[in-house]
Amino acid sequence: MVKKIDINFGNVKGVVELLEEEAPKSSNLVWNLLPIEGKPFQTFESGREIFLQIPDPEPDIIPENQTIHQIPGDVFIYYKPSIYVEPDWPEIKRHSAVIAFSYGRDTQVRGTYRPLAVNIVGRIVEGLEQLEDEAVRLRNEGVDKISFTKHR
Helix, strand or coil, X not given: CCXXXXXXECCEEEEEEECXXXXXXXXXXXXXXXXXXXXXXXCCCCCCEEEEECCCCCCCCCCCCEECCCCCCEEEEEEEEHHHCCCCCCCCCCXXXXXXXXXXXXXXXXXXXXXXXXXXXXXXXXXXXXXXXXXXXXXXXXXXXXXXXXXX
8 A cells, every 4th residue: 555645735735645666765764754844945946846844853865766857746855955944054054854845847956056866755646736826825925834744
């Protein structure tokens, strides 16, 4: 049976199927971190990406099922350069583990000077259009919370 995750984002919900065959370690890592919730961020350097910082302690994200070309509906984890999360962090904090999803074709996760490879851990199979609409609302009005939880 395929493991599923719910994304509750503002006023909408999406369902993600984990890619356990393509990314067994990464999808298991995400599954064991759930539930994860907090303030969502709309990236500006990478296109149409919504991300949530994974709380400490930071997980050990190893390269698996990686790409620099994300497509709408991809759910992924990676280390985001801290300048794009909290620019005031001390220099010793070089990156932050995040879970994210892409909601548009013009997405390419970027580091400071180049694309970053991310681990694709799942695909949104329900609610992508609603998540996209809510992401646009986040850009314009703000959204207080996003959560990733085990599907019920």
